[in-house]
Amino acid sequence: MPSVVRLPYVSVPVLLGLLLVLAGAGSVGAVDRPVVELSKSQAGTGGTVTVSGSGWRPRALLTLLVCGQAEPRRGVTGGTNSCANADGRAVTTGADGRFRRELPVVEPPVPCPCVVHVATVTGATAGPPREADAALRVAGHTVEPLPAEAAGGRLSLLADTRLHGSGGLLTWFGSPPARTLVVTVGNVGTSPVQNPVFQVGTAHGVYAPEWQDQRWRGTIRPGGKARIELPVELGAGAHGDYTVSLKYGGKVLAEHPWGVDRPWGVTLFWALVLLVVPAALVRGVLAVIDHARPRRPGHAARPARRLPLPAPRRPSATPWFAPDGDPGGETGT
Known part of the structure; x- marks a missing residue:
């Protein structure tokens, strides 16, 4: 019996404390809006x-x-x-x-x-x-x-936002990066939504997004849902941290970060240009200088050296034998 009597008296302060906590949480939630x-x-x-x-x-x-x-x-x-x-x-x-x-x-x-x-x-x-x-x-x-409002139709985000696609070789050389924004929305209103016009925005860093209207063809019935795919494209050579946002009816439905890699192909191209072009210019200038400067006498072309011809042989003045004589020096009788 005493335990039954003590329970209400003990629980009253606890209940008061819980009510104060809930009241404080309600006020905080109101301030957060x-x-x-x-x-x-x-x-x-x-x-x-x-x-x-x-x-x-x-x-x-x-x-x-x-x-x-x-x-x-x-x-x-x-x-x-x-x-x-x-x-x-x-x-x-x-x-x-x-x-x-x-x-x-x-x-x-x-x-x-x-x-x-x-x-x-x-x-x-x-x-x-x-x-x-x-x-x-x-x-x-x-x-x-x-x-007039869209006859009671109202869209709400049902699934996480995703970006489909990847960069290629052209993107590596500065081509505009492109992706496909994929979201799943549901009609929480009382009337169908036909051919809704969404606004897709891209923001770089902390800057405000640039919005572009895109119409989705189709009808979303009350209580139904649909998979929405919208193209997203940045400018040529874009790189860094971007944020893709989706807005409908003046309200932002979703956001998704997009990290775009630097187009290193453009950097490589300019590095080659800065190396090859000066080298070609230097070689051209050196060739012009070498062709235009006068040649020294020592460097002049020498005529070909002719070898002396051998002197002709002359016959001996006194041959060692007479034309009609004996080689021994005796004549016949």
Whole structure:
């Protein structure tokens, strides 16, 4: 009986402690979600607005852009092509994941509704992408309604992202590296998605990705999934650490690192050029100098030496016998 009475009294402090821990974890999870706030909701072109945020990764590099055809709920429907990229700003969050930065108000290249779009700069060590939007009304800028959503269809990543393909001999000599981005997505909405348009971006190091629209032909039914294969190509001679990103509906679905080897064939070619061409020039110059300089007298060509002919033999003046005589010196009687 005493044990039955003690159990509630002992468990109450434990339960209170667990509730405090859960409450703290809930507050931490709320802080971890990125939040963007503006000093004012409306501003004219030429003015500034103070952008502040919390819940971001510590020491993360963020980009701040004024974008059109966007809403906080749907994001930037046209991607960064709908933003005033030339007038954007960058900021680094503090150790607590907060930041504060002034942003000039400019007219985006597309009509409003407009937002201030804040996103992490992607990279090999930047971690999963994060972004958030805050509504901003640009005074005097054209406003047009957003296009209707894709009838309730919504795509989500189901499997890991992969890059298929490898380099060849031409790539070793500076040809553009190419791969195939392979992802598996599922339709978690209530309506089919027909011929979705994805955005494939490539980023070098910590720079923002350059996006390119690519349409996938096919239909993904509600609750169904599909294997998506999209080509990815870099510029000629590209090398280093790259990141391939996939975006749909203004949201980044996946990222995959891509380490591109240096085209050593180009280096070998230039090394041979630097060795062979100077050697050929030196040999040519030496040949010209040797041909043009005057020859010394001692080095002049000598005529061929003629050997003396033997002197002709002359007959003896007094032969040792007479023509008609006896060799002994006696004559016949």
